Amino acid sequence: MDRRGFLFKSASLMAGSLFGLNSFSKALAFGEHLNKPFFQPRIALIIDDIGYSLSRARQFLELEVPITFSILPHLANSHELAMKIHGKGHEIMLHQPMEPYNPDLDPGPGALYVGYEAERIVRIMEENISGVPFAVGVNNHMGSRFTECQKEINEVIKVIDKRCLFFVDSLTSSCSMAYKTARKLRVSAACRNIFLDNIHDESAILSQLRKLKKHARKYGRAIGIGHPYQETARAIDQFLPGFKESGVSLVHVSRVLDVGC
Secondary structure (H helix, E strand, O other), X not given: OOHHHHHHHHHHHHHHHHHOHHHHHHHHHHHHHHOOXXXXXXXXXXXXXXXXXXXXXXXXXXXXOOOEEEEOOOOOOHHHHHHXXXXXXXXXXXXXXXXXOOOOOOXXXXXXXXXXXXHHXXXXXXXXXXXXXXXXXXXXXXXXXXXXXXXHHXXXXXXXXXXXXXXXXXXXXXXXXXXXXXXXXXXXXXXXXXXXXXXXXXXXXXXXXXXXHHHHHHHOEEXXXXXXXXXXXXXXXXXXXXXXXXXXXXXXXXXXXXXXX
Protein backbone atom coordinates (compact mmCIF):
# COMPACT_ATOMS: atom_id res chain seq x y z
CA MET A 1 0.00 0.00 0.00
CA ASP A 2 1.37 3.46 -0.89
CA ARG A 3 1.56 6.32 1.61
CA ARG A 4 -1.60 7.99 0.29
CA GLY A 5 -3.58 4.78 0.60
CA PHE A 6 -2.25 4.14 4.11
CA LEU A 7 -3.21 7.63 5.30
CA PHE A 8 -6.65 7.39 3.74
CA LYS A 9 -7.43 3.99 5.27
CA SER A 10 -6.15 5.17 8.66
CA ALA A 11 -8.50 8.14 8.48
CA SER A 12 -11.32 5.87 7.38
CA LEU A 13 -10.76 3.54 10.34
CA MET A 14 -10.97 6.51 12.68
CA ALA A 15 -14.18 7.61 10.97
CA GLY A 16 -15.55 4.11 11.42
CA SER A 17 -14.84 4.16 15.16
CA LEU A 18 -16.50 7.56 15.54
CA PHE A 19 -19.51 7.22 13.29
CA GLY A 20 -20.12 3.52 12.96
CA LEU A 21 -19.38 0.76 10.46
CA ASN A 22 -21.70 2.09 7.74
CA SER A 23 -19.85 5.42 7.58
CA PHE A 24 -16.54 3.58 7.42
CA SER A 25 -17.73 1.38 4.56
CA LYS A 26 -18.86 4.40 2.54
CA ALA A 27 -15.58 6.22 3.19
CA LEU A 28 -13.54 3.22 2.11
CA ALA A 29 -15.61 2.76 -1.03
CA PHE A 30 -15.03 6.40 -1.95
CA GLY A 31 -11.32 5.99 -1.36
CA GLU A 32 -11.21 3.09 -3.80
CA HIS A 33 -12.84 5.30 -6.44
CA LEU A 34 -10.09 7.88 -6.01
CA ASN A 35 -7.61 5.43 -7.54
CA LYS A 36 -9.63 5.27 -10.76
CA PRO A 37 -8.94 7.94 -13.40
CA PHE A 38 -12.60 8.83 -13.95
CA PHE A 39 -16.03 7.70 -12.80
CA GLN A 40 -17.25 7.74 -16.41
CA PRO A 41 -15.79 8.74 -19.79
CA ARG A 42 -15.35 12.48 -20.24
CA ILE A 43 -15.26 14.84 -23.19
CA ALA A 44 -13.84 18.36 -23.02
CA LEU A 45 -14.55 20.87 -25.78
CA ILE A 46 -12.21 23.82 -26.32
CA ILE A 47 -13.23 26.70 -28.58
CA ASP A 48 -10.11 28.51 -29.79
CA ASP A 49 -9.58 31.95 -31.37
CA ILE A 50 -11.93 33.80 -29.02
CA GLY A 51 -11.48 37.57 -28.90
CA TYR A 52 -12.46 38.79 -32.35
CA SER A 53 -16.23 38.76 -32.02
CA LEU A 54 -18.77 38.93 -29.19
CA SER A 55 -21.53 37.34 -31.27
CA ARG A 56 -19.39 34.38 -32.32
CA ALA A 57 -18.61 33.58 -28.70
CA ARG A 58 -22.23 34.12 -27.65
CA GLN A 59 -23.51 31.28 -29.87
CA PHE A 60 -21.47 28.82 -27.78
CA LEU A 61 -22.49 30.35 -24.47
CA GLU A 62 -26.12 29.87 -25.48
CA LEU A 63 -25.57 26.11 -25.69
CA GLU A 64 -25.44 26.15 -21.86
CA VAL A 65 -23.01 23.23 -21.54
CA PRO A 66 -19.46 23.14 -20.13
CA ILE A 67 -17.08 24.58 -22.72
CA THR A 68 -13.55 25.90 -22.28
CA PHE A 69 -12.93 29.14 -24.18
CA SER A 70 -9.36 29.90 -25.30
CA ILE A 71 -8.88 33.65 -25.73
CA LEU A 72 -6.27 35.30 -27.94
CA PRO A 73 -4.38 38.17 -26.26
CA HIS A 74 -4.46 41.86 -27.17
CA LEU A 75 -7.58 41.78 -29.35
CA ALA A 76 -10.34 44.38 -29.13
CA ASN A 77 -12.74 42.07 -27.30
CA SER A 78 -10.32 39.80 -25.39
CA HIS A 79 -10.77 41.39 -21.97
CA GLU A 80 -14.55 41.89 -22.23
CA LEU A 81 -15.12 38.34 -23.43
CA ALA A 82 -13.02 36.92 -20.60
CA MET A 83 -15.23 38.78 -18.13
CA LYS A 84 -18.48 37.67 -19.79
CA ILE A 85 -17.44 34.04 -20.19
CA HIS A 86 -16.24 33.81 -16.60
CA GLY A 87 -19.50 35.38 -15.47
CA LYS A 88 -21.37 32.55 -17.20
CA GLY A 89 -19.36 29.99 -15.24
CA HIS A 90 -17.18 28.73 -18.06
CA GLU A 91 -13.47 27.99 -18.05
CA ILE A 92 -10.98 30.31 -19.73
CA MET A 93 -7.53 29.71 -21.18
CA LEU A 94 -4.96 31.97 -22.80
CA HIS A 95 -4.62 31.02 -26.46
CA GLN A 96 -0.90 31.78 -26.72
CA PRO A 97 0.24 32.63 -30.26
CA MET A 98 3.42 30.83 -31.34
CA GLU A 99 5.48 30.73 -34.50
CA PRO A 100 4.26 28.37 -37.26
CA TYR A 101 6.41 26.85 -39.98
CA ASN A 102 4.61 28.80 -42.67
CA PRO A 103 6.14 32.32 -42.64
CA ASP A 104 3.08 33.67 -44.47
CA LEU A 105 0.88 32.91 -41.44
CA ASP A 106 0.73 35.66 -38.83
CA PRO A 107 0.06 34.23 -35.34
CA GLY A 108 -1.05 37.66 -34.17
CA PRO A 109 -0.14 40.04 -31.34
CA GLY A 110 1.71 38.68 -28.34
CA ALA A 111 3.33 35.89 -30.36
CA LEU A 112 6.43 33.92 -29.39
CA TYR A 113 9.15 33.13 -31.94
CA VAL A 114 12.04 30.70 -32.05
CA GLY A 115 15.22 32.46 -30.97
CA TYR A 116 13.62 34.67 -28.34
CA GLU A 117 15.66 34.90 -25.15
CA ALA A 118 14.20 33.63 -21.89
CA GLU A 119 13.60 37.13 -20.53
CA ARG A 120 11.60 38.13 -23.60
CA ILE A 121 9.49 34.96 -23.46
CA VAL A 122 8.73 35.54 -19.80
CA ARG A 123 7.77 39.18 -20.39
CA ILE A 124 5.45 38.36 -23.30
CA MET A 125 3.81 35.48 -21.46
CA GLU A 126 3.24 37.58 -18.34
CA GLU A 127 1.68 40.39 -20.40
CA ASN A 128 -0.58 37.96 -22.26
CA ILE A 129 -1.74 36.15 -19.12
CA SER A 130 -2.46 39.44 -17.39
CA GLY A 131 -4.56 40.55 -20.38
CA VAL A 132 -6.90 37.55 -20.15
CA PRO A 133 -8.64 37.74 -16.76
CA PHE A 134 -9.54 34.48 -15.02
CA ALA A 135 -7.36 32.34 -17.31
CA VAL A 136 -6.64 29.01 -15.59
CA GLY A 137 -4.67 27.42 -18.40
CA VAL A 138 -2.82 27.95 -21.68
CA ASN A 139 -2.86 26.29 -25.08
CA ASN A 140 -0.91 27.15 -28.21
CA HIS A 141 -2.25 29.07 -31.20
CA MET A 142 -0.39 27.83 -34.29
CA GLY A 143 3.14 27.07 -33.05
CA SER A 144 4.08 24.18 -35.30
CA ARG A 145 7.68 25.47 -35.32
CA PHE A 146 7.88 26.91 -31.81
CA THR A 147 6.52 23.85 -29.98
CA GLU A 148 9.24 21.69 -31.53
CA CYS A 149 12.01 23.77 -29.93
CA GLN A 150 12.93 22.41 -26.52
CA LYS A 151 14.73 25.48 -25.19
CA GLU A 152 11.95 27.96 -25.96
CA ILE A 153 9.03 25.75 -24.96
CA ASN A 154 10.76 24.97 -21.69
CA GLU A 155 10.70 28.70 -20.82
CA VAL A 156 6.99 28.88 -21.65
CA ILE A 157 6.12 25.94 -19.42
CA LYS A 158 8.15 27.41 -16.57
CA VAL A 159 6.02 30.58 -16.70
CA ILE A 160 2.86 28.45 -16.73
CA ASP A 161 4.14 26.53 -13.73
CA LYS A 162 5.00 29.71 -11.84
CA ARG A 163 1.48 31.06 -12.41
CA CYS A 164 -0.07 27.73 -11.29
CA LEU A 165 -1.81 27.24 -14.64
CA PHE A 166 -2.25 24.10 -16.72
CA PHE A 167 -1.22 23.49 -20.33
CA VAL A 168 -3.02 21.87 -23.26
CA ASP A 169 -0.90 21.00 -26.29
CA SER A 170 -2.97 21.77 -29.38
CA LEU A 171 -0.62 19.43 -31.28
CA THR A 172 -0.22 21.56 -34.37
CA SER A 173 2.95 19.51 -34.91
CA SER A 174 3.34 15.77 -34.44
CA CYS A 175 6.86 16.55 -33.20
CA SER A 176 5.73 18.97 -30.50
CA MET A 177 7.79 18.91 -27.31
CA ALA A 178 5.25 20.94 -25.33
CA TYR A 179 3.25 18.20 -23.58
CA LYS A 180 6.34 16.15 -22.73
CA THR A 181 8.04 19.23 -21.32
CA ALA A 182 5.02 20.08 -19.20
CA ARG A 183 4.91 16.59 -17.73
CA LYS A 184 8.67 16.60 -17.13
CA LEU A 185 8.24 19.83 -15.15
CA ARG A 186 5.23 18.30 -13.34
CA VAL A 187 2.74 20.76 -14.76
CA SER A 188 -0.84 19.55 -15.20
CA ALA A 189 -1.29 19.01 -18.93
CA ALA A 190 -3.12 17.26 -21.73
CA CYS A 191 -3.08 16.89 -25.51
CA ARG A 192 -5.72 17.62 -28.10
CA ASN A 193 -7.21 14.44 -29.56
CA ILE A 194 -9.35 15.72 -32.43
CA PHE A 195 -9.73 18.97 -34.36
CA LEU A 196 -13.46 19.33 -34.90
CA ASP A 197 -13.78 21.77 -37.76
CA ASN A 198 -10.86 21.62 -40.18
CA ILE A 199 -13.70 21.12 -42.67
CA HIS A 200 -16.27 23.91 -42.26
CA ASP A 201 -19.26 21.67 -42.80
CA GLU A 202 -21.87 20.87 -40.17
CA SER A 203 -22.18 17.18 -41.00
CA ALA A 204 -18.39 16.75 -41.09
CA ILE A 205 -18.06 18.44 -37.68
CA LEU A 206 -20.81 16.24 -36.26
CA SER A 207 -18.88 13.22 -37.51
CA GLN A 208 -15.77 14.48 -35.68
CA LEU A 209 -17.79 14.89 -32.48
CA ARG A 210 -18.94 11.28 -32.74
CA LYS A 211 -15.33 10.18 -33.19
CA LEU A 212 -14.49 12.19 -30.08
CA LYS A 213 -17.16 10.37 -28.08
CA LYS A 214 -15.86 7.03 -29.36
CA HIS A 215 -12.34 7.99 -28.26
CA ALA A 216 -13.62 8.93 -24.80
CA ARG A 217 -15.38 5.61 -24.40
CA LYS A 218 -12.22 3.75 -25.35
CA TYR A 219 -9.67 5.76 -23.36
CA GLY A 220 -11.77 7.40 -20.63
CA ARG A 221 -11.36 10.96 -21.87
CA ALA A 222 -11.07 13.01 -25.04
CA ILE A 223 -10.33 16.63 -25.93
CA GLY A 224 -11.76 18.25 -29.04
CA ILE A 225 -10.73 21.68 -30.31
CA GLY A 226 -13.05 23.77 -32.44
CA HIS A 227 -13.32 27.37 -33.55
CA PRO A 228 -16.05 30.02 -33.33
CA TYR A 229 -17.83 29.07 -36.55
CA GLN A 230 -21.60 28.92 -36.87
CA GLU A 231 -21.27 25.40 -38.29
CA THR A 232 -19.37 24.26 -35.19
CA ALA A 233 -21.98 25.69 -32.80
CA ARG A 234 -24.82 24.08 -34.76
CA ALA A 235 -23.03 20.72 -34.87
CA ILE A 236 -22.48 20.75 -31.10
CA ASP A 237 -26.15 21.65 -30.62
CA GLN A 238 -27.13 18.61 -32.71
CA PHE A 239 -24.69 16.43 -30.79
CA LEU A 240 -26.11 17.25 -27.35
CA PRO A 241 -29.57 15.57 -27.35
CA GLY A 242 -29.34 12.18 -25.67
CA PHE A 243 -25.78 12.90 -24.58
CA LYS A 244 -26.49 12.30 -20.88
CA GLU A 245 -27.87 8.86 -21.66
CA SER A 246 -24.74 7.95 -23.61
CA GLY A 247 -22.68 7.31 -20.48
CA VAL A 248 -20.20 10.06 -21.41
CA SER A 249 -20.04 13.38 -19.54
CA LEU A 250 -19.16 16.80 -20.96
CA VAL A 251 -16.73 18.71 -18.74
CA HIS A 252 -14.31 21.61 -18.71
CA VAL A 253 -10.82 20.69 -19.86
CA SER A 254 -9.34 21.05 -16.36
CA ARG A 255 -11.17 17.82 -15.49
CA VAL A 256 -9.37 15.67 -18.06
CA LEU A 257 -5.77 16.65 -17.32
CA ASP A 258 -2.80 14.55 -16.37
CA VAL A 259 -2.33 16.19 -12.99
CA GLY A 260 1.06 17.55 -12.00
CA CYS A 261 2.81 16.44 -8.82
